[in-house]
Amino acid sequence: MIAFENVCKSFGSKVVLNKMSFEIEKNKVTFIIGRSGGGKSVTIKHIIGLLKPDSGRVFVDDQPINELDKRAISTYRRKIGMLFQQAALFDSMTVGENVLFPLKEHTSLSLPAMLIRVEEVLTQVGLPNMQHRYPSELSTGEKKRVGLARAMATQPMVMLYDEPTTGMDPLISEMIDELIVKVNEESPNMTSIVISHDLKAALASADNIIFINEGKVAMQGKPQEFRTTKDPLVRQFFSGRVEGPMKFD
Amino acid sequence: MQSAIQFVEYVGRQVLRVKHKSESFYDYWKEFWYWMSRGPYRLPLVFKQLEFIGNQSLFVLILSGSAIGAVFGIEIGGIFKIFTAQNLMGIATSITLCREIAPLITAVLLAGRAGSSMAAEIATMKVNEQIDAMETMAVNPVSYLVVPRVIAATIMTPLLTALFILIGVIGTYGVGIFLFQVDKGIFISKMLAFTNTSDLVAGMEKAVVFGFVFSLISCWYGLIAKGGAKGVGLATTRAVIASLLALLACDFVITYIQIEFVGR
Numbered sequence: 001m002i003a004f005e006n007v008c009k010s011f012g013s014k015v016v017l018n019k020m021s022f023e024i025e026k027n028k029v030t031f032i033i034g035r036s037g038g039g040k041s042v043t044i045k046h047i048i049g050l051l052k053p054d055s056g057r058v059f060v061d062d063q064p065i066n067e068l069d070k071r072a073i074s075t076y077r078r079k080i081g082m083l084f085q086q087a088a089l090f091d092s093m094t095v096g097e098n099v100l101f102p103l104k105e106h107t108s109l110s111l112p113a114m115l116i117r118v119e120e121v122l123t124q125v126g127l128p129n130m131q132h133r134y135p136s137e138l139s140t141g142e143k144k145r146v147g148l149a150r151a152m153a154t155q156p157m158v159m160l161y162d163e164p165t166t167g168m169d170p171l172i173s174e175m176i177d178e179l180i181v182k183v184n185e186e187s188p189n190m191t192s193i194v195i196s197h198d199l200k201a202a203l204a205s206a207d208n209i210i211f212i213n214e215g216k217v218a219m220q221g222k223p224q225e226f227r228t229t230k231d232p233l234v235r236q237f238f239s240g241r242v243e244g245p246m247k248f249d
Numbered sequence: 250m251q252s253a254i255q256f257v258e259y260v261g262r263q264v265l266r267v268k269h270k271s272e273s274f275y276d277y278w279k280e281f282w283y284w285m286s287r288g289p290y291r292l293p294l295v296f297k298q299l300e301f302i303g304n305q306s307l308f309v310l311i312l313s314g315s316a317i318g319a320v321f322g323i324e325i326g327g328i329f330k331i332f333t334a335q336n337l338m339g340i341a342t343s344i345t346l347c348r349e350i351a352p353l354i355t356a357v358l359l360a361g362r363a364g365s366s367m368a369a370e371i372a373t374m375k376v377n378e379q380i381d382a383m384e385t386m387a388v389n390p391v392s393y394l395v396v397p398r399v400i401a402a403t404i405m406t407p408l409l410t411a412l413f414i415l416i417g418v419i420g421t422y423g424v425g426i427f428l429f430q431v432d433k434g435i436f437i438s439k440m441l442a443f444t445n446t447s448d449l450v451a452g453m454e455k456a457v458v459f460g461f462v463f464s465l466i467s468c469w470y471g472l473i474a475k476g477g478a479k480g481v482g483l484a485t486t487r488a489v490i491a492s493l494l495a496l497l498a499c500d501f502v503i504t505y506i507q508i509e510f511v512g513r
Contacts, residue, residue: 084378086377089379090379095269105388106386
């Protein structure tokens with residue numbers, strides 16, 4: 001289980017997280033949604049330990065992440081996989097080398113076993129026999145899928161997706177959303193957290209949704225609860241109207 | 250009054266900027282030595298960097314070495330001719346090349362070619378979130394990107410300096426023989442008789458430090474890059490300028506130590 005307990009984070013005078021508290025269930029797909037610049041990526045960076053809260057605590061499996069030292073945080077990160085918004089593939093490496101990278105760094109598998117695993121995860125994301133191509137030769141959707149394969153290679157306990165479908169056409173978006181659900185189903189111990197402002201995807205794919213507004217959790221619940229809620233903030237966000245209680249700077 | 254306040258504000262901001270940069274470099278320095286002392290050293294990456302710094306710099310180094318040796322020969326030969334002492338050209342050139350010119354010019358060339366490339370590559374990785382991805386995969390960027398580059402530059406700079414000395418001396422030799430009609434045997438015998446091992450050692454000591462300094466600085470500017478393409482450009486430019494200034498400062502300090510304290 002992942003839990004935020006009164007987490008506050010500011011950058012200069014800008015308050016990004018304001019006593020944020022929530023819990024994320026294990027082995028489920030949770031979407032964190034909210035406006036751009038609303039603190040979603042900052043939230044995810046706290047889960048990885050790339051940022052530390054100004055106050056409050058972040059727990060993963062009852063372990064306070066923000067209190068871990070450098071070595072412990074490195075060990076903890078081995079349990080995490082992340083798909084970056086732009087995939088963040090190493091462009092000097094081939095697709096195969098990219099997926100091989102975390103395996104080489106953190107497992108004691110033999111090279112043939114690693115190569116089998118690389119083929120396995122690439123097949124899982126629908127890109128078999130792509131090992132020898134370079135990221136520059138791939139489409140945006142393919143890059144994302146390779147990024148996902150790389151994140152999955154070490155079988156992480158927590159998978160984080162940072163806006164996985166931003167800037168993609170509807171077909172590729174749907175394919176990535178389906179892949180997220182498929183990966184979670186095929187890995188029984190995996191908890192998936194998706195940062196997104198794609199409401200359709202959240203309602204279709206999530207087990208739980210957390211809606212963030214002004215650095216706080218405005219609503220948390222099942223997709224069905226979000227469909228039927230009368231909360232004016234959520235309704236405004238869902239309808240995409242400018243008029244409403246949500247403030248625009 | 251208003252402009253005085255603005256001036257004080259400006260000075261304050263600059264002081265804070267320098268303080269912030271110094272703290273950031275100190276953290277990087279500590280991080281570097283932490284990973285340098287415990288490994289892993291990733292030998293395949295070190296060899297890749299050795300090839301990149303060494304093999305791919307050979308052409309420019311040979312061209313510069315022969316040109317500088319020849320120009321140096323012309324200048325020295327012209328002066329020595331006044332005293333009919335052209336035969337001593339070899340001594341002057343080899344000692345100067347060993348102690349000063351070869352290590353400095355080699356390091357300057359490498360800072361411009363390899364150092365700028367290191368800064369640009371790492372900066373591009375930084376602005377494209379590749380460094381974040383690396384950290385998320387529990388791989389320390391200093392350990393993976395910086396340590397192999399610094400090891401390779403520290404090994405390769407003295408080797409290339411030795412090559413520069415050889416090529417430079419050949420350049421001067423050519424000028425001495427063909428332009429100043431110096432006897433071949435006298436040129437070589439006097440050069441060998443008066444150039445000591447300590448001159449070569451003094452140059453190699455500098456080369457080791459120079460290789461370490463330019464690579465460490467270049468990688469750092471890559472790691473602190475911000476923004477997009479502009480950030481990469483800025484990081485590269487700053488890396489080269491800072492490396493050159495640091496090389497000159499190190500050259501002064503090492504020369505002083507060598508002469509005053511070591512007696513080389």
